[in-house]
Amino acid sequence: MSFTLPNSLAKIRVPRIHHTWANTYQCSPQYYFQPKCLDDIKDIVNNARKFNKKIMVVGSGHSPSDLTIISNPINEWLVNLDKYNKFLNEKTSIDGKYTDVTAEAGMRVYQLNEILESKGLAIQSLGSISEQSLAGIISTGTHGSSQYHGLVSSQVVNLKIINSLGNVINCNSHENPDIFRAATLSLGKIGIIIEVTFRTVPKFQLRSVQEVINLDTLIEKFDSIWTSDEFIRIWWFPYTKKCILWRASKSNEPISLPRKSWYGTFIGRFFYESLLYICVKFLPKLTPFVERFVFSRQYGLIETFNKNGDIAVQNSVDGLNMDCLFHQYVDEWACPLINGPDIIRLLAKSIEEGKKSNEFYVHSPIEIRCSNTTLPLKDADEIDISNRKLIEKGPIYGNTLRPYLDTTPKLNYLPIDKVTNSQLTMYINATIYRPFDYPTDYKCWFHIFEEIMEAAGGKPHWAKNYDETIVTKEKMMEWYGDDLIKWRKVRQQVDPDGVFLSGSAWLERNGIVEDSIIEQKSKSEIIE
Template structure:
């Protein structure tokens, strides 16, 4: 064990995810820095009949990356390998080692006068992680971040280095674009960047009723759009942004962006969680007033011009449980009305309380399944809305509705996916009750055609789980049951295809780490 790559393994290493919810102590922990070391690791794992789990920032709040076997982190595998600027100047393909964190890639691209086209709420993930979990942003024009990638290179479970794009190994490419770490280790990726741009945004206070009344037009009114819902205050924050060439201007000051405000907010949450839960609605109303004021400002919001990364990323505040689902956007008013009813009824009965904001976003995840270079640059300028895609394939495990694709100029709500994010904070890293709220949330989203985000704290049901299933009363608050049987129904042949590709690429189950999580959610068969 002292020679070769195995000699680099660390014992007694404890890995915890960002929220501090889950931790594990792998038998060996590795941080390889070369492709040869990664290939050797896979081959040694196969010989040892053990499994490999790859982790990046650990921002997923679930236990899907927890393992007692080998844990691999690619933070030391992060070089920029190649930069190819298109002759039009409208996009540049940048090839990187996949351990590079997104914030590091953002910094490199900014130095080159470039930027990623779309981002999620954070930039802490690795390149491999942002691809593997179905990360998305908030836009009626942009889809999953993985659509920005032209190609991938993986090391599969046989120790083979395999190149993937929409023409070469297309089926494996579609699996790896949302592979949950089960297809192989993504070691290299080419992402399609564009010239650096600023975002001009407006941040408006609107009443909850205003959101519902203007639902049909609000979601196609800007290139980037997101809404934060504060149900006890009966108000929302509507944030809309567009690419611009205007000079930078500072955003509205954030009250809980200050050290004192942040500490005060977290302290109030702690009191509401651990001392007197009926305080929760009063905390929300107080915080909303301090942060945003109470006057509706539709059409007269706070204006800011920021670099794209600052505009698209957001402050996630505190350690948290997160349950996010995707559903057809047209079902949004029905969903929100139902959630409002359950939230208010629960508060009256002191049954449970929710934390805020409830994040409401949309994406355009429709695809053409076109192969080859799909870049569309006709009549574009450097600030034209919408993406210059790296690929236009739908991953097999994409949890969003299969909606009809239309040109961006003709997009309506019927082509858009609604994402709703239910968050429960863990003030000062202490646990909060969340099982009752998440159960109601999931039942509501499921009834409206929704599916859960793979990497979040979804619960599922003993009725739908597979593998080791306990009696309902034996589960802890918020403990995952699983969605195996439901996922068979939801994903159908796509799930079977994913499972077949997984077996072909990993016949010795090197990447079948955290098997219990994979089985309970139907990613793999029980007997694999």
């Protein structure tokens, strides 16, 4: 069946090549659309179904893998919702302890943050950046770092999606809960998320303490560190044998900015990236010296743990977001936190051996975070918050349903006043920079990193770079089992025509959709 682009779609077509933020991948779809209203989105879906086209929804492109990369430029369309980004409404609870806000799913998180700030509200927990769309922040399992807070999707009260028939489906804990559990980690394959309702709280400041801690001290104090504050992050700089420990809690204190960042300045940043470029292209052996030099300029070399850390009071967004520095390859895994000390020792040993053999070098920091993705058995609205103070620690859940494809281990829930390391997940984020977009070699280090993480009961972040020789379709079924089968069932239910099966290379490699379904859809394309 031949296809001529209807005038209604021609009006929202933009000539654009899609690429990831880090320029790790790019693709040229047959058409790239930016819809402005619901009718535009329905028109795209209905025409895609009618003419056997496939749709890939993309946002900011911050996923560094090929998750959002099409496989067939003749037959696949990209849909970007940046212009579908209106704030719709808000509904405050009777006691004012939370407010449910609804917005179109193309709104970027930073845009919602600005609107919430003006209304005296805030998202309860954020990831490291706020560039993603609202749909994007939940579709791959975005999380922060806290002993109390889990996936950002646990703050979602309601979703609206469009299925492959062009129909709007409303889903939440009570209405279409199976679709909701699939859509809160959808990978972009459970229809098009068009509307998101978040449970927000009154805005708050974070009082943080940032300290230099020796790696040996970190391992020694590991068990107590992760339950010492509400938000905790660690950045490990292997060649210095030191880390930066950042801990924060809600506060009413006045704003007090952190000390200035050396590589936060234009000169410092450019100098650091230039040094990295020299290392990766000409002289890798310089890498440990560069990393030690940069650490000394940024933080100093004296351990300040429990002594004289840098104190700051910031609004929640500034405190939780961070500077990702340069374009990069990223490999992140989640595993039980109790395995952390052994993992760090093995990684440190491997990094040292790689340096001695000149086989590979790593970049800093290696980010270590935790989350609490265990969930109470009660429905979110049945949890008593009557005695809760406005800046009290912990979440006010939007839902208590675990996404089918949650990468974190299934651990036992304990009340907020009884949290232990045994119920926490550790995330380790290995980063290799691409200074000035140079294609740095990362595969040897990532392979070793993943072998250690997989042996420790870990699973990879869906949107990051990972080794396909370790993360196979068979391994995915072993890890997710019945949950993957249930996710596939929902996917087939909302998309019987395969409209959202774009990016077959990624799908096949990861076993997300059964091979027979991909083959069937591919044959129908050939016939057409």
